[in-house]
Amino acid sequence: MTPLRLIVVGLGARARTWLSVVRANPDVQIVALCDPDARARDRAAHDFPGVAVAADLSEVTGVAADAALLCTPPGGRDALIETCCAHGIAILAEKPLADSVASASKFVDMAESAGVPLIVGLNFRYLGVTQALRKALDGGDYGSPEFGRFLYERWRDGRQPRLNKYPLTMPHPMLWEQSIHHFDIMRYVYRAEPAYVQAQTFNPSWSMYEGDANVSALFGFHGGIRVNYQGTWAAGIDRLDFDWRTDCTGGIVVQREMFGNLAAGRRHDAELTPIPLPEHEPWISDATDLLAMFVAIFRGAAPECTGRDHLQSLYMLEACIRASARRATVEIEEVRADAMPKA
Ligand SMILES: NC(=O)c1ccc[n+]([C@@H]2O[C@H](COP(=O)([O-])OP(=O)(O)OC[C@H]3O[C@@H](n4cnc5c(N)ncnc54)[C@H](O)[C@@H]3O)[C@@H](O)[C@H]2O)c1
Known part of the structure; x- marks a missing residue:
């Protein structure tokens, strides 16, 4: 099967775990990496030679991608969610989905209207x-x-x-x-x-x-x-x-x-x-299984940790x-x- 083409958005602390988990999964291929921080971009360019690196998601929408992994802080995700919905890019967003219930509800509605899967990274x-x-x-x-x-x-x-x-x-x-x-x-x-x-x-x-x-x-x-x-x-x-x-x-x-x-x-x-x-390797095994669930959605499995479900916790x-x-x-x-x- 062709690997899931993934854009990683936000290259801070949490992304470090995600990048090693994604790299270890042959079902997923990183096709672009984004962060407004120049040092984060330099690190990414060094670690992922040949992969598109940009300051903003809007700069890499020309890259063929199936999904975006959002590892940005929960506030200020509006433009990211809008871009994903506009380009039919599925979303795996780190928890919490937003920094208010109102924003999270809006994102869930937006993704459902666009027919884009919206999953929240509830690794626990x-x-x-x-x-x-x-x-x-x-x-x-x-x-x-x-x-x-x-x-x-x-x-x-x-x-x-x-x-x-x-x-x-x-x-x-x-x-x-x-x-x-x-x-x-x-x-x-x-x-x-x-x-x-x-x-x-x-x-x-x-x-x-x-x-x-x-x-x-x-x-x-x-x-x-x-x-x-x-x-x-x-x-x-x-x-x-x-x-x-x-x-x-x-x-x-x-x-x-x-x-x-x-x-x-x-x-x-x-x-x-x-x-x-x-056997369990903290932070790695859980993210690995969460990622496997996300990939399985594209192969017909029922989604878990949906944005709609996450609203209850918010x-x-x-x-x-x-x-x-x-x-x-x-x-x-x-x-x-x-x-x-x-x-
Ligand atoms: N599930 C877990 O166990 C777990 C653990 C830690 C953090 N998190 C979550 O991960 C998310 C990120 O946390 P973190 O610790 O990596 O924060 P961080 O501040 O270390 O990193 C965030 C990165 O996102 C970048 N960024 C900000 N806006 C951006 C944008 N519009 N486009 C691209 N990049 C952008 C920042 O420059 C920064 O490099 C948060 O939602 C946090 O709650 C989850």
Whole structure:
């Protein structure tokens, strides 16, 4: 089969992972690379001799391409999405799709009208541990899930040279850049859509972020599951603690590390039993599987992680912001209705 011809747009921190994953996939061929930053372009020209390199996507629309991988910051993607839609170029956009629910909804509508696949890079779904957790809950050995506790406590030094800089000044960096993954995998693993949220976002006194680095939320999902969420990028200690426990009618399933350590037990078990996980190279295996899913769409497979699906996670995010500002419960339906195009 002919490889998928891909334009990589945005050559910053995240693109470094993507470029190695794409290079290792014989089903994909990079046909152009874009970034307004001259140093990024020089690196790309050196690493990909013979491939078109440009400052902007609009300069390479003459290159025959099937898809574009957007690794740009979530704000300011309008022109990129418009260009892809105008030229029938499928889109694989890094999360979050946009920096507002309104923009994301507009992009989803635009892509659907143009008949262009729009997929969001939700790589955490493709972690071996996420797949195993979903399967453990589906299997029914521990009964049906009724409530969960999701903790992600990290000291993220956003000034490190290897990390992107825009989250330091964006509003709600934790929600838009990190919690969006967590909200997505909650929906994915529980196979449930959110109904309402009570939440507070805030910034610890020592936070290096201008926007709130902390999110505390209690989500209610349709079907009855409740999830207590705490996420921070400004933990009091320089480490990453992850703990996602789900209590079910007959036991619990617990994930104790971001990339593994899954165990489960029935109500009267003295010890939890580890659940075996596949070999997994963090950031690489998950992106590899996400890319394989994207390529499969062009060969007739059903799309996963669609922009339309992603809107549900963005509603959760926006509902947290509103709930915190109002100090009141916010229904997801309110956010969804506000995002609908006005007649
Ligand atoms: N899925 C993940 O695990 C993961 C991890 C890190 C970042 N991300 C996401 O990846 C995206 C990019 O983040 P990053 O860390 O690479 O940021 P970054 O700031 O390091 O890089 C962004 C790059 O995009 C370029 N750019 C900006 N506007 C552009 C445009 N119109 N056309 C072409 N290039 C443009 C910038 O010059 C920069 O080189 C964000 O959406 C972020 O949330 C995802």
